[in-house]
Every structure is written in structure tokens, then in C-alpha cells.
Amino acid sequence: MACSEFDFEIIKKSKSCNARLGIIHTPHGNVKTPAIIFCGTKATVKWVTIEHLKQENTQIILSNTYHLLLQPGPEIIKKAGGLHEFTGWNGPMFTDSGGYQVFSLGYGGVAAEIKGVRLPKGKKSLLRVTEEGALFRSYIDGKKVLLTPELSIQTQISLGADIIVCLDECTPYNTDKMLVSNSMVRNKRWALRCKDELERNGNGKQGLINVVQGGIYEDLRLESAEFANTNNFDGLAIGGSLGKTSDEMYSIVKMTKEMLDETKYVHLLGIGGIKDIFTCFKYGIDTFDCVSPTRIARHGIALVKVKENKIRNSNQINITSAPFTEDFTPISNECECYTCRNFTKAYIHHLFKAKETLGGQLISIHNIRFLNTMMENIRKSIDNENIDDIEKDYCNE
Amino acid sequence: MACSEFDFEIIKKSKSCNARLGIIHTPHGNVKTPAIIFCGTKATVKWVTIEHLKQENTQIILSNTYHLLLQPGPEIIKKAGGLHEFTGWNGPMFTDSGGYQVFSLGYGGVAAEIKGVRLPKGKKSLLRVTEEGALFRSYIDGKKVLLTPELSIQTQISLGADIIVCLDECTPYNTDKMLVSNSMVRNKRWALRCKDELERNGNGKQGLINVVQGGIYEDLRLESAEFANTNNFDGLAIGGSLGKTSDEMYSIVKMTKEMLDETKYVHLLGIGGIKDIFTCFKYGIDTFDCVSPTRIARHGIALVKVKENKIRNSNQINITSAPFTEDFTPISNECECYTCRNFTKAYIHHLFKAKETLGGQLISIHNIRFLNTMMENIRKSIDNENIDDIEKDYCNE
Numbered sequence: 001m002a003c004s005e006f007d008f009e010i011i012k013k014s015k016s017c018n019a020r021l022g023i024i025h026t027p028h029g030n031v032k033t034p035a036i037i038f039c040g041t042k043a044t045v046k047w048v049t050i051e052h053l054k055q056e057n058t059q060i061i062l063s064n065t066y067h068l069l070l071q072p073g074p075e076i077i078k079k080a081g082g083l084h085e086f087t088g089w090n091g092p093m094f095t096d097s098g099g100y101q102v103f104s105l106g107y108g109g110v111a112a113e114i115k116g117v118r119l120p121k122g123k124k125s126l127l128r129v130t131e132e133g134a135l136f137r138s139y140i141d142g143k144k145v146l147l148t149p150e151l152s153i154q155t156q157i158s159l160g161a162d163i164i165v166c167l168d169e170c171t172p173y174n175t176d177k178m179l180v181s182n183s184m185v186r187n188k189r190w191a192l193r194c195k196d197e198l199e200r201n202g203n204g205k206q207g208l209i210n211v212v213q214g215g216i217y218e219d220l221r222l223e224s225a226e227f228a229n230t231n232n233f234d235g236l237a238i239g240g241s242l243g244k245t246s247d248e249m250y251s252i253v254k255m256t257k258e259m260l261d262e263t264k265y266v267h268l269l270g271i272g273g274i275k276d277i278f279t280c281f282k283y284g285i286d287t288f289d290c291v292s293p294t295r296i297a298r299h300g301i302a303l304v305k306v307k308e309n310k311i312r313n314s315n316q317i318n319i320t321s322a323p324f325t326e327d328f329t330p331i332s333n334e335c336e337c338y339t340c341r342n343f344t345k346a347y348i349h350h351l352f353k354a355k356e357t358l359g360g361q362l363i364s365i366h367n368i369r370f371l372n373t374m375m376e377n378i379r380k381s382i383d384n385e386n387i388d389d390i391e392k393d394y395c396n397e
Numbered sequence: 398m399a400c401s402e403f404d405f406e407i408i409k410k411s412k413s414c415n416a417r418l419g420i421i422h423t424p425h426g427n428v429k430t431p432a433i434i435f436c437g438t439k440a441t442v443k444w445v446t447i448e449h450l451k452q453e454n455t456q457i458i459l460s461n462t463y464h465l466l467l468q469p470g471p472e473i474i475k476k477a478g479g480l481h482e483f484t485g486w487n488g489p490m491f492t493d494s495g496g497y498q499v500f501s502l503g504y505g506g507v508a509a510e511i512k513g514v515r516l517p518k519g520k521k522s523l524l525r526v527t528e529e530g531a532l533f534r535s536y537i538d539g540k541k542v543l544l545t546p547e548l549s550i551q552t553q554i555s556l557g558a559d560i561i562v563c564l565d566e567c568t569p570y571n572t573d574k575m576l577v578s579n580s581m582v583r584n585k586r587w588a589l590r591c592k593d594e595l596e597r598n599g600n601g602k603q604g605l606i607n608v609v610q611g612g613i614y615e616d617l618r619l620e621s622a623e624f625a626n627t628n629n630f631d632g633l634a635i636g637g638s639l640g641k642t643s644d645e646m647y648s649i650v651k652m653t654k655e656m657l658d659e660t661k662y663v664h665l666l667g668i669g670g671i672k673d674i675f676t677c678f679k680y681g682i683d684t685f686d687c688v689s690p691t692r693i694a695r696h697g698i699a700l701v702k703v704k705e706n707k708i709r710n711s712n713q714i715n716i717t718s719a720p721f722t723e724d725f726t727p728i729s730n731e732c733e734c735y736t737c738r739n740f741t742k743a744y745i746h747h748l749f750k751a752k753e754t755l756g757g758q759l760i761s762i763h764n765i766r767f768l769n770t771m772m773e774n775i776r777k778s779i780d781n782e783n784i785d786d787i788e789k790d791y792c793n794e
Binding site: 048067326347350 | 439440441443444445446447448449464468469473476477478483484485722723725735739740741743744746747748750751753754755758759
């Protein structure tokens with residue numbers, strides 16, 4: 001039994017693989033899993049109103065602690081009554097620990113979703129990692145910030161999301177095994193400090209997720225997984241370096257998932273490509289998150305089933321390209337989103353040519369609905385034991 | 398009786414001034430006047446979906462023939478079934494003639510709403526004005542385009558708006574009276590060519606508006622007005638140079654309006670400030686248009702009643718300014734728009750600080766509702782003969 005109002009229930013397990021149907025119970029409602037979590041990095045899913053998110057069947061959104069810690073700051077959001085009140089989103093919400101951005105920026109590999117970074121290119125913002133925490137420089141005003149496990153949790157308490165995450169260091173691919181090991185072991189100590197902080201200052205409603213690290217090393221993943229399994233966290237996440245190629249990633253995710261307590265909710269951090277989802281839900285991953293659906297939308301890329309794509313063997317069509325100038329059909333004939341019910345590809349193509357933001361808004365709305373429907377279809381296929389039948393609609397050969 | 402499905406009906410005249418309540422009947426529905434027309438320059442009201450426009454009680458929108466002639470071109474919109482089909486807006490719609498942009502760009506005074514102009518700064522796009530029409534260079538591809546009265550009307554027929562406008566030359570403030578006179582007289586010939594073109598190729602459903610010009614000269618305005626009154630147009634518009642100051646503008650609008658057939662619908666082109674509306678509806682102006690409500694919104698400026706403004710004696714508050722960092726109240730406590738029902742000034746302030754587009758979207762939605770409600774209040778005040786009572790709510794001393 002979880003130590004918070006958060007709970008995870010497995011409804012059904014697939015007979016053919018490790019996929020499962022579940023329900024995450026939170027104080028702001030339930031999430032049917034497998035599910036995708038849409039990224040509202042700075043307390044908004046870019047360009048999309050809450051109203052449209054809801055209309056397109058969005059179950060849960062995510063905000064980034066790193067960004068909100070720096071702007072507007074947790075005090076403001078706490079005074080507003082938490083992120084739910086602040087943003088108007090009254091459904092389930094997830095925040096990460098802030099660690100991923102601190103470390104991905106810090107090691108020079110600037111995560112693609114981080115916009116508006118004001119530090120000179122190439123200048124690393126991470127100053128020092130010690131037992132105490134990670135010292136980094138704010139991209140807002142250049143001030144030094146020490147992100148400790150306690151500060152991460154205090155911030156996430158102020159934000160008030162339903163699912164929150166322990167601070168962990170995220171080592172890059174090329175790190176020496178000894179350093180990955182030291183980092184993973186320190187992550188365990190940080191996780192216990194996070195748990196203590198939440199127990200001391202939390203309201204008992206937030207579910208705490210522990211991130212399994214260990215890079216590409218099986219023994220380190222196992223040590224991290226055993227810690228995660230035995231410390232009564234509400235859920236687990238697979239994070240850190242997952243290798244260089246998709247295949248390597250899939251094999252690490254599969255290996256790691258098999259090490260985890262199978263009754264626990266498991267999130268796969270920062271991964272949410274269509275092929276990734278179709279591969280990893282079969283390993284038993286319950287939720288995914290990725291900035292890509294709305295980011296590609298702002299560049300004119302719409303998601304479609306492979307069989308609907310007349311141009312190439314892919315899930316993506318580029319609405320800004322010439323063939324759509326006079327295409328008076330919706331992005332998808334079978335999609336029921338606001339965009340597909342009301343607008344043609346020719347109109348959206350025009351909006352991009354005219355540099356009108358509405359074009360990116362309309363494709364964002366479509367991509368959100370597309371993925372929500374895809375996840376619904378995945379859930380149905382688990383229920384009906386016909387997973388393989390739908391995969392060919394969504395994934396190219 | 399009008400020569401199209403367009404019709405204008407006066408419901409009531411004020412006892413204290415020339416204000417009137419009216420209804421514009423169009424094939425896509427009615428517009429209660431006095432009304433404001435929101436600008437959807439390039440076939441979209443910037444950053445706002447049709448759904449939000451409707452929710453906020455928008456009656457009628459405008460698109461610019463100049464922009465749509467160049468991108469995507471009238472053929473595409475015609476193939477789409479017209480602007481209503483293309484944009485998804487199924488209510489009343491207005492297009493201008495394209496003349497204003499050709500001439501305002503051409504004389505070097507680049508209209509503020511024209512974005513994305515690729516010509517070098519200061520380079521004039523207007524090449525020549527002859528009896529035939531205005532030759533200008535496209536800002537899209539540099540090609541020469543001859544905008545004739547016939548091309549303007551053919552384009553507006555393809556666009557299919559309910560209210561369309563005769564091509565006219567719009568001379569700037571500092572123009573010699575003889576040149577203004579010659580231009581105004583040529584405008585009369587152009588208007589007759591427009592009327593002929595519409596009768597030849599139109600579907601009988603579009604109402605044709607003639608623009609009264611003549612600059613700041615009473616005798617020229619009178620000559621233009623007499624022409625407009627006696628040539629069976631569906632409606633009239635006051636355009637051209639209206640002087641240098643607001644007071645001069647008001648006196649020219651008043652003078653010109655008094656010259657016009659009082660049974661005709663009259664639009665005031667490109668004017669829609671709150672003080673302008675409150676002054677000019679009393680002269681009997683029926684509709685206004687202005688890009689400002691959504692443009693200022695994208696820069697963080699929200700419209701409020703003067704009495705609601707705690708900071709200064711004005712209709713505008715700048716949500717990006719420091720006092721709103723911790724202001725957990727809506728833009729307006731009495732406003733019923735989507736934004737005010739769901740979001741605080743602190744949240745919108747954060748969105749602007751985080752460079753999130755949603756901030757501008759939310760203020761745009763508010764400003765649209767604010768003005769639609771203001772116009773509704775104006776209509777009620779005409780009906781109730783208490784115009785002066787509401788003016789003090791909206792206008793500073």
C-alpha cells in the first residue's frame with residue numbers, strides 16, 4: 001500500500017508480453033495506463049489552452065521543476081495555491097525533480113526542449129556536484145543555486161503535483177563505470193533524503209517516484225532497482241543513459257523493467273516516440289513523456305498513421321511542404337480532433353507560409369489527440385489481446 | 398433596397414445624438430450595430446482559435462485582400478470554397494479592397510499591422526498609380542502586381558466575404574489639395590468599375606461598400622459623399638486621411654457622416670480605439686475595425702474599465718509589469734471571458750516572463766471579449782437613452 005493518496009492498480013496483464021492495463025489514482029483524478037504525459041515545461045503546454053488539452057482527451061501533464069524553480073519561483077506558485085490553481089489544469093499532474101535539466105545542461109548536452117537559455121553557448125551552467133547537491137548557475141539571472149534533494153522536494157511540494165520525483169544525478173553516456181556507480185550510490189542517499197523531506201513537509205497526497213539509474217551497466221541497474229523496490233516508493237522511473245541507439249535503449253529498458261517490483265507503477269523518463277512507446281509498453285512501461293509532439297507541431301509536422309501517409313513510410317507529414325498547398329482535406333480523415341473537424345491541410349499550410357502562430361496551435365492540438373487516441377487504442381489492444389494488429393497502423397516497417 | 402442579400406436595418410435612433418441601433422443582415426448571419434470588427438489579417442485573428450472568438454461573442458471578422466492576394470492567392474481560397482470554408486469562421490465576414498495596404502506601404506508609411514515584409518526598410522513597394530490601377534511589388538516574391546478595381550473585386554469575389562469594399566486610393570495627410578481632389582475623382586471612376594465587376598461576376602450575395610475620401614477638405618468630402626449616396630452602394634465607409642490629431646479626426650468623421658445618406662450602413666476604416674468608438678458611435682458610425690486589441694495583447698497589454706485600473710487613469714494595464722507578479726486575481730473581476738474565468742494576472746505575468754505564447758493568447762481572448770461586451774453595453778445604452786452613464790466607465794477624463 002502506498003504511503004500517500006497516490007495509488008496504482010493493475011487491471012489486466014497481457015498474455016503475450018509484459019504489457020499491462022492499469023489505473024493511477026491521484027487526488028486530481030485517475031490516469032488509465034499505458035498513457036502519455038504531455039510536457040508543459042514552464043507551466044503551460046506550449047501554444048495550447050487547457051480547454052483544448054481537455055477536449056483532446058489529455059489525461060495528465062508534466063511541468064519541469066528546474067524551470068519553475070527559477071521562474072516564477074516556488075513561492076509564487078505556492079501562494080497561487082499550487083500548479084493546479086496557477087495553470088487552471090485540474091487533472092493529474094507530474095513534476096520532475098529538476099535534476100535532468102541541471103545535469104543535461106551541466107554536461108554541455110543542452111536538452112533540446114530547453115529554450116531561452118541565456119548563458120553563452122558552450123558555457124556549462126553546472127558548477128559542482130557534491131554530497132549536498134548540485135550547484136548551478138540560473139539561466140535567468142546568473143545567480144548560483146544549490147539544488148539539494150530537500151530543495152527539489154520542497155519545490156515540488158510547493159508546486160503540488162500529484163506525482164513527484166526524487167532528485168537524481170543523470171550521468172551521460174560516455175561516463176566511466178566507477179563514476180556511474182558512485183553517482184548511482186549517491187542517488188540512493190539522495191532518494192532517502194527526498195523521502196524524508198516529503199514525509200516531514202508533505203501533505204500525504206503526493207506520490208513519490210524513485211528513478212532507477214546505473215547507465216548501461218547491468219549490475220549497477222540491478223543495485224539501483226533493488227534499492228527502488230525495497231524502499232516503499234509510490235512508483236519507479238527508468239532514467240539516465242539508455243545507450244546510444246534505439247536498440248540499445250530498448251534492451252536496457254527491458255532489462256531494467258524486469259528487475260523492478262512488478263506491482264509498481266513505472267514511468268520511462270523523457271522517451272515518447274511512437275516506435276519507443278510501441279516497444280516499451282510491451283515491457284510493462286506504464287507512462288511515457290516527451291516534448292516532441294508539440295515541438296514538431298510548431299515546425300509544421302503532423303502525426304498520422306503510417307497507412308494514411310501518402311508521401312512516405314512514416315508517422316510524420318510536413319504540412320509546410322508543397323503538396324499540401326491545395327490539399328483541402330483534414331490532416332487525418334479519421335481523426336476527431338478540433339483541427340481535423342474544422343480545418344484543411346491547405347489552410348494550415350497557408351498559416352505556416354504566412355508565419356501565423358495558429359498553424360502550430362492547430363497541429364499541436366492534432367498531435368495531442370493523435371497520441372491520446374493511439375494510447376487508447378493500445379489500451380484496447382491489451383484488453384483484447386490483439387496488440388500486433390494495431391502496431392502496423394502506427395509503426396513503419 | 399440593396400442590390401444584394403446584404404441589408405441594413407435601423408432599429409432605433411438615439412434622442413440625444415446621432416447614434417443608432419441597427420442590424421446588418423448577411424448570408425452568414427446578422428451583426429448588431431454599433432459593432433467592432435476584429436482583424437484576421439491573413440485569414441486568422443492572430444493567436445486565437447475560431448472557437449475562442451465565438452465563445453467571446455465575436456460577431457464579425459475582417460481579412461485583408463492585399464495579404465491574401467499575395468499568399469495563398471485567391472485561387473486557393475476559391476478552391477477551398479471561400480474564406481468561410483477555408484478559415485472555419487461561419488459568421489459574417491468583411492474584406493477590404495487591398496488599397497489601404499498598397500498605398501500605406503507605397504507612401505513609405507508602413508502600417509503597423511503589416512508583419513513579415515521582406516522588402517528592404519524604406520524601400521517603397523508602390524511603383525505607379527495610373528487610371529488602370531496601382532502597380533506594386535509583392536513582399537512575398539518581389540513580383541510586380543497591378544491592383545485594378547477589377548482585380549480587387551475579383552479577388553474579393555473569390556474570398557467570398559459578406560461585405561466587400563471598392564478599391565480606392567488613400568492619400569496621406571500631407572498631400573496637396575489638387576492631388577487629393579484628382580485622386581478622389583479617380584476613386585469615383587474606380588468605384589463604378591468595382592460595381593460593374595461585382596454585377597458582372599458576383600453571386601448577388603456580397604454587399605459592396607464605397608469609401609468616402611477627400612482628405613481633410615470639406616468640399617472634396619462632400620463631392621465624394623454625394624457620389625457615394627447616389628450610386629446605390631450597399632454601405633459606405635469613411636476612409637483616407639482624417640487629420641493629424643484625434644480632435645481633427647473626430648471633426649472630419651462628424652462632418653463626413655453628416656453628409657451621408659442616413660439610411661446607409663457606415664463603417665469607419667481602421668479606427669477602433671476605445672475613445673474613438675465612444676466619440677464616433679454618437680455621430681452614427683455603425684462599425685469599427687482596428688488591429689490594436691490583439692496586437693497590444695501580444696505585448697502584454699490588457700483592456701479594462703478605467704475604474705478597474707488601480708495603477709493609472711487608463712483603459713490599459715501592462716500585465717508584464719512588476720505589480721502583477723503576485724496578483725492572484727483575474728484581469729477583470731467582472732469579465733466573463735475564458736481567461737478571466739480561469740487564470741490570474743500572476744499566471745499570465747509568468748507566461749510573458751517565460752516567453753510563453755499562451756500569455757498573448759489569453760490576453761487576446763480577454764481583449765476581444767472586453768470589446769464585444771463594451772459594444773453590447775453601448776447598444777444597450779442607446780436603447781435605454783443613457784449613453785453618458787457608461788462612457789465614464791470606459792473612458793478616462
